Amino acid sequence: MSKDNSELTADELQSLNDDLKKQPQAKVLSRAIMNNGINAVAKNPDAKKLNHTFSVEVKTGKVSNQKHSGRCWLFALLNTLKHQVAKKTNLKDFELSQNYLFFWDKIERANIFYDRMIALAGRPTNDRRVSFYLAMPGGDGGQWAMAAALVQKYGVMPKSAFPETAITNNTTDFDEVMNLKLHRDGLRLRKMVQNHASDDEIVAARKQMLSEVYRITAYSFGVPSKEFDFEYRDDKKKYHLDRHLTPKQFYDKYVGVDLDDYVVATNSPDKKMNQLYSLPSQNNVVGGKGIELLNLPMSTLKKAAIQQLKDGEGVWFGNDVLQQMSRKDGILDAKLYQRAKLFNVKLNMTKAERLAYHEAEVSHAMTFTGVDLIDQKPSKWKVENSWGDKIADKGYFVMTDDWMDNFVYEVVVHKKYLTAAQQKLTEQTPVELKPWDSLE
Numbered sequence: 001m002s003k004d005n006s007e008l009t010a011d012e013l014q015s016l017n018d019d020l021k022k023q024p025q026a027k028v029l030s031r032a033i034m035n036n037g038i039n040a041v042a043k044n045p046d047a048k049k050l051n052h053t054f055s056v057e058v059k060t061g062k063v064s065n066q067k068h069s070g071r072c073w074l075f076a077l078l079n080t081l082k083h084q085v086a087k088k089t090n091l092k093d094f095e096l097s098q099n100y101l102f103f104w105d106k107i108e109r110a111n112i113f114y115d116r117m118i119a120l121a122g123r124p125t126n127d128r129r130v131s132f133y134l135a136m137p138g139g140d141g142g143q144w145a146m147a148a149a150l151v152q153k154y155g156v157m158p159k160s161a162f163p164e165t166a167i168t169n170n171t172t173d174f175d176e177v178m179n180l181k182l183h184r185d186g187l188r189l190r191k192m193v194q195n196h197a198s199d200d201e202i203v204a205a206r207k208q209m210l211s212e213v214y215r216i217t218a219y220s221f222g223v224p225s226k227e228f229d230f231e232y233r234d235d236k237k238k239y240h241l242d243r244h245l246t247p248k249q250f251y252d253k254y255v256g257v258d259l260d261d262y263v264v265a266t267n268s269p270d271k272k273m274n275q276l277y278s279l280p281s282q283n284n285v286v287g288g289k290g291i292e293l294l295n296l297p298m299s300t301l302k303k304a305a306i307q308q309l310k311d312g313e314g315v316w317f318g319n320d321v322l323q324q325m326s327r328k329d330g331i332l333d334a335k336l337y338q339r340a341k342l343f344n345v346k347l348n349m350t351k352a353e354r355l356a357y358h359e360a361e362v363s364h365a366m367t368f369t370g371v372d373l374i375d376q377k378p379s380k381w382k383v384e385n386s387w388g389d390k391i392a393d394k395g396y397f398v399m400t401d402d403w404m405d406n407f408v409y410e411v412v413v414h415k416k417y418l419t420a421a422q423q424k425l426t427e428q429t430p431v432e433l434k435p436w437d438s439l440e
Helices: 010-021 028-037 037-041 045-049 072-089 099-119 128-135 144-154 171-195 200-221 247-254 298-310 339-343 351-356 402-408 420-425
Strands: 227-234 240-247 262-266 275-278 292-295 315-319 364-374 377-386 396-400 408-414
Touching: 037 339, 045 099, 045 227, 072 099, 072 144, 072 247, 072 364, 099 128, 099 144, 099 171, 099 200, 128 377, 144 240, 144 262, 144 292, 171 200, 227 247, 240 247, 240 315, 292 339, 298 364, 298 402, 298 408, 339 402, 396 402
Parallel strands: 262 292
Antiparallel strands: 227 240, 262 408, 275 292, 315 364, 315 408, 364 377, 377 396
């Protein structure tokens, strides 16, 4: 029999069943798993011993809630920025408008999608790059630099000035409409280029398409005001009114952070260390901040994150949250579920192997707001999530340092927390990653 055609015979199937019967306590384990689920049976009881006390903490308030949407990347950045506003205004539970940046992301993302469809019109739809852009053009997900690009161009505003809607709280219907709209627009633009339409005709069609995207988004999210009044009573009950602010004026006055001073430090051991990478396929704002990732050892990511936390500032981080996580208990522990022992199989892979074989992905973004240092080494981390306050410790998770080693891939830190040599690396010409890279 050819090695490429290993058909399962009746004898081989019987052998598989015979091997199953040889497993100790096979029937007991089968009943337990079928009645309770894999994770419930495999859960390590020692993981519950994690407490929520940290030696270093950033002062924070109530957690936000992205609800049924993929906006964690926006929420995580706004969570770090809102801490800055809270310090200046003495507002513990202040929140910035996620809807505001999400509105502009939809317009900008459609705009750059049209550029890509026109530029790649000569390639077939099954071309890998074209297929990547067509996969989900109206999706919610994103990267830190995408959120930073929106903030730099449009500023921010309080949530009270542009609150959530039913659509932003559950983006399923909107995403379906936007994906269909952009797919149809992409088809039309590609045909126009292929049929040698004039530049003026393509520009006119593109302008109309973008107007329609704006209409759909405006109907669903509302239209943000160009200026607003910032009226609030601080935690000492003192009244404040700051009138006629634009979103960029608000950012400059109440946040005042230069996002260009921050570095996305990544830990991707399947790639060369101390190398700057770029991911232009994920950029969302034409002419805006591009995605760049500086690949560094995990020890460097931890050291920089700890220093930033000690200085009272939260840390945006990208991770694979669905790995070894208890949503209800708010626990992130690499040894939380002992599935290998349960099934008596080997499930271990290195971080580099998991990235190379698509077992790992950057599926979520959250914010570090604390760390517990034992003998100056991190033992566990405090995590501000964006899933509301009905789970975990009022929405705050606790992460073991081992989980960070395994499932954290990016932290965003001020460049001053890197060495001079590491800062110099950010000036090198980045190596461009393919759109389908494991860090996308």
